Amino acid sequence: MRVIVFSDSHGRLDFALKALKEAGQVDYLLHAGDFYRDALALAEVSSLPVKAVRGNSDRSVDGPVEELFKLDGLLVYMTHGHLNGPHRLGGLLKKAVAYGAKAVIFGHTHMSQVVTMKGVLLFNPGSISKPRDREHPSYGILEFGEEGIKPSILQL
Numbered sequence: 305m306r307v308i309v310f311s312d313s314h315g316r317l318d319f320a321l322k323a324l325k326e327a328g329q330v331d332y333l334l335h336a337g338d339f340y341r342d343a344l345a346l347a348e349v350s351s352l353p354v355k356a357v358r359g360n361s362d363r364s365v366d367g368p369v370e371e372l373f374k375l376d377g378l379l380v381y382m383t384h385g386h387l388n389g390p391h392r393l394g395g396l397l398k399k400a401v402a403y404g405a406k407a408v409i410f411g412h413t414h415m416s417q418v419v420t421m422k423g424v425l426l427f428n429p430g431s432i433s434k435p436r437d438r439e440h441p442s443y444g445i446l447e448f449g450e451e452g453i454k455p456s457i458l459q460l
Contacts, residue, residue, distance in 0.1 A: 309444035311336035311411025316433035336411035339386030359384035376448035381405040385412035
């Protein structure tokens with residue numbers, strides 16, 4: 305299974321649509337918040353199954369702030385990350401371990417991050433609209449297979 309991951313689109317669907325074209329075949333779309341409505345629009349345009357969460361810029365939108373779901377038999381925890389405080393990775397890892405999740409998908413910082421701690425993948429695709437850690441917008445690809453999850457960060 306191949307999954308495309310976005311975060312912090314902030315209404316800039318043009319970049320996400322370009323990423324969908326560049327990414328090739330994907331089976332699922334994840335959106336880790338800011339803007340939740342963008343995920344719904346991408347679901348409609350792409351016809352992909354989508355999971356999404358609200359972020360700190362989604363105050364007037366109804367939707368979950370966290371999701372726990374399975375992809376290719378592995379439990380995944382997704383949240384925007386704004387509710388996890390200054391020790392973000394530690395808080396996210398603690399929740400993942402409590403839930404039994406093998407991966408945490410988050411955003412909020414507008415900076416991509418791929419870390420494995422205690423056997424849990426902590427994955428932030430960066431921002432598809434306003435990156436803070438690079439010149440160009442970024443997104444993630446997660447490939448689920450027999451060996452687990454292979455993460456990658458791509459730029460437009």
